[in-house]
Amino acid sequence: MKHSTLARTVKLGISSLLLHKLRSLLTTLGVLFGTSSVIAMLAIGEGASEEAQEQIRQLGSRNVILRSVKPREDFATGGGQSVRVLSYGLTEQDLGRIAETFPSVARVVPVREIYEEVRFSDRMLNPRVMATLPVYRDVTGRVVSEGRFLSDQDEEGVANVCVLSYEAARYLFPVSSPIGEQIKIGADYYTVVGTTLDRLRQRSDLVGAGKSSAEVFIPLETGRKWYGSMQVKLRAGSREMEEVELHEIVVEVEDATQVEFVANACREMLKRNHKQSDYEIVVPLELLMRAEETKRIFNIVLGSIASISLLVGGIGIMNVMLATVTERTREIGIRRALGAKRHHIVSQFLVECVVLSVGGGLLGVALGLATPLVVEHFAQMRTIITPTAPILAFLISSGVGVLFGIYPAWRAATMDPVEALRHE
Amino acid sequence: MSEAARVPVAELIGVTREYRMGQNLVRALDDFSFTFGRGEYWAVMGSSGSGKSTLLNVLGCVDRPTSGDYKVDGVSTARLDDDELSELRSRKLGFVFQSYNLIPQLNVLENIMVPLFYQDDPPDDGEERARKLAERVGLARRLDHRPAELSGGQQQRVAIARALVNQPALVLADEATGNLDSATALEILDLFDELHAEGRTIVLVTHELDVGERAQHVLRLKDGRIESVARGQRSAAGARA
Numbered sequence: 001m002k003h004s005t006l007a008r009t010v011k012l013g014i015s016s017l018l019l020h021k022l023r024s025l026l027t028t029l030g031v032l033f034g035t036s037s038v039i040a041m042l043a044i045g046e047g048a049s050e051e052a053q054e055q056i057r058q059l060g061s062r063n064v065i066l067r068s069v070k071p072r073e074d075f076a077t078g079g080g081q082s083v084r085v086l087s088y089g090l091t092e093q094d095l096g097r098i099a100e101t102f103p104s105v106a107r108v109v110p111v112r113e114i115y116e117e118v119r120f121s122d123r124m125l126n127p128r129v130m131a132t133l134p135v136y137r138d139v140t141g142r143v144v145s146e147g148r149f150l151s152d153q154d155e156e157g158v159a160n161v162c163v164l165s166y167e168a169a170r171y172l173f174p175v176s177s178p179i180g181e182q183i184k185i186g187a188d189y190y191t192v193v194g195t196t197l198d199r200l201r202q203r204s205d206l207v208g209a210g211k212s213s214a215e216v217f218i219p220l221e222t223g224r225k226w227y228g229s230m231q232v233k234l235r236a237g238s239r240e241m242e243e244v245e246l247h248e249i250v251v252e253v254e255d256a257t258q259v260e261f262v263a264n265a266c267r268e269m270l271k272r273n274h275k276q277s278d279y280e281i282v283v284p285l286e287l288l289m290r291a292e293e294t295k296r297i298f299n300i301v302l303g304s305i306a307s308i309s310l311l312v313g314g315i316g317i318m319n320v321m322l323a324t325v326t327e328r329t330r331e332i333g334i335r336r337a338l339g340a341k342r343h344h345i346v347s348q349f350l351v352e353c354v355v356l357s358v359g360g361g362l363l364g365v366a367l368g369l370a371t372p373l374v375v376e377h378f379a380q381m382r383t384i385i386t387p388t389a390p391i392l393a394f395l396i397s398s399g400v401g402v403l404f405g406i407y408p409a410w411r412a413a414t415m416d417p418v419e420a421l422r423h424e
Numbered sequence: 425m426s427e428a429a430r431v432p433v434a435e436l437i438g439v440t441r442e443y444r445m446g447q448n449l450v451r452a453l454d455d456f457s458f459t460f461g462r463g464e465y466w467a468v469m470g471s472s473g474s475g476k477s478t479l480l481n482v483l484g485c486v487d488r489p490t491s492g493d494y495k496v497d498g499v500s501t502a503r504l505d506d507d508e509l510s511e512l513r514s515r516k517l518g519f520v521f522q523s524y525n526l527i528p529q530l531n532v533l534e535n536i537m538v539p540l541f542y543q544d545d546p547p548d549d550g551e552e553r554a555r556k557l558a559e560r561v562g563l564a565r566r567l568d569h570r571p572a573e574l575s576g577g578q579q580q581r582v583a584i585a586r587a588l589v590n591q592p593a594l595v596l597a598d599e600a601t602g603n604l605d606s607a608t609a610l611e612i613l614d615l616f617d618e619l620h621a622e623g624r625t626i627v628l629v630t631h632e633l634d635v636g637e638r639a640q641h642v643l644r645l646k647d648g649r650i651e652s653v654a655r656g657q658r659s660a661a662g663a664r665a
Contacts, residue, residue: 005541008541012530015529015530016529018529019528331527331528334521334525334527335527335538335542336486336510337484337513337519338513338514338519338538338542339513339515339590340510340514340542341506341507341542342506342507343507344542417486418486418487421486421521421525
């Protein structure tokens with residue numbers, strides 16, 4: 001009997017609310033938008049932070065990345081008026097020092113970039129051409145999808161071979177397999193020996209990892225032999241000579257706990273040996289930690305916004321319910337006269353509040369689940385809906401109904417039946 | 425029915441009810457003692473302010489005496505708490521109001537069943553009872569209508585069916601014909617006569633003389649006291665005559 005009593009109370013509550021459809025709908029809006037925005041924002045935030053973290057993780061959480069950076073003009077050395085030669089960046093010496101000095105460094109991988117176009121038949125591409133060692137693959141966690149990566153034999157034999165990243169392969173060889181084909185880098189021909197899997201699309205240049213994920217790898221020695229350290233960089237309207245020994249040094253540390261120490265030591269060492277600040281140090285682990293901290297702050301901010309919007313939604317419900325209680329004073333009097341106990345009146349109004357907030361909550365969850373899909377589709381942003389978000393949002397919104405329903409329900413229940421019956 | 429054979433249904437013992445109206449203390453019922461017996465049909469009459477509404481509220485257990493005791497069907501109400509009084513209302517009392525007071529969002533059948541809904545241990549045959557009563561008051565074909573779809577007379581019939589669904593010891597009617605045109609009022613009064621003939625105890629509050637005259641007995645109030653008691657102006661047997 002108890003069960004059917006509740007069912008009847010709920011049914012009665014719904015029919016009372018349906019008596020004022022528009023008002024009930026408007027009342028639920030506060031909770032609806034509160035709930036949906038929490039879910040949607042959480043999903044978008046989670047997606048963005050996950051993407052950032054994945055980018056960082058791909059750089060290797062045990063790695064410290066040193067990069068050559070073109071110094072600001074006024075510090076640049078050399079150069080005449082017509083053809084300027086810019087000499088800056090990391091050197092072979094830096095590489096040697098780092099490899100020898102720190103025992104906790106497992107491997108160091110030098111990278112030289114070659115500013116040349118890549119062509120295959122009539123297709124042309126401007127990828128990041130990197131001359132590096134075979135260990136680059138291990139250290140940066142690249143995955144070979146077809147063929148092989150650079151080998152020690154390539155290095156020793158100064159072979160004209162190359163490995164294409166997915167992006168580069170897809171552009172140059174849209175239909176056929178690139179393996180065994182000859183592509184042209186600058187003026188020389190290279191045999192494609194393998195391709196790597198695509199890394200996460202690096203839309204935002206969050207960690208300075210390059211704008212395009214089109215990459216071509218060639219053996220370090222081959223790069224050194226054919227291109228030297230002096231390179232001509234074609235810019236819009238000007239020619240620049242650049243002398244850079246190494247563009248990047250990837251330092252792999254034995255243990256993640258040593259990353260910070262190694263990074264600081266490298267910073268110190270480079271500061272001592274470079275007159276100008278022509279380098280930068282990227283520590284993925286630090287970025288990761290910073291990203292996590294950002295996410296934590298984001299969640300706190302989000303939580304506050306969510307509480308405020310649900311509070312506002314709750315106040316909306318309370319406001320309407322108080323008006324409803326006044327409006328239905330006579331009904332309350334009738335019910336009391338016919339034998340309703342106080343708890344019956346309390347549960348009647350509380351149920352109405354809960355129906356409103358749960359209704360709003362359910363609609364909000366639906367909207368909140370749909371919004372990220374729309375965002376993903378139109379804004380090309382990654383979103384992640386964690387299962388806890390809708391459940392939590394729903395529970396809280398229902399709780400809001402109970403919390404803000406208590407006072408109106410109590411007001412209704414404590415009315416004097418005689419007064420209530422007299423109410424016009 | 426002889427005085428000795430009367431079984432008390434509603435017994436007021438030295439009931440006083442005072443209200444505070446601003447600075448003044450108003451004594452709506454003043455040391456009021458009276459007994460309504462089983463199967464009797466009383467009209468309570470008096471001018472406004474005579475205390476008849478307060479009397480009805482006390483009889484209906486929606487109001488409590490300031491002092492004195494009131495017994496319904498032998499149960500003293502003086503020491504009952506709010507919940508117990510509510511339960512008493514849902515079991516022993518039936519209400520018929522001037523303005524029908526049906527619940528707008530419920531249909532006829534549901535309205536009739538409202539008092540049962542609030543009983544601690546509702547009967548299993550509630551719906552069957554409600555259907556029979558709807559038939560009894562001539563609304564069997566309107567069970568799923570809302571109050572707004574009914575005429576005043578029909579609404580009052582629903583209210584009467586509602587007042588009977590819990591098989592009350594006492595039916596209380598407050599100006600039950602006040603909002604109806606005279607023809608419809610007569611129909612309702614006929615219905616009360618029938619209920620009386622079936623042995624129901626009815627207390628009808630009215631200020632209309634012709635309504636009061638339809639009752640078996642008349643109790644007149646003035647200033648919270650009994651002004652006069654007129655017994656047996658009509659016999660139960662002659663109610664339909």
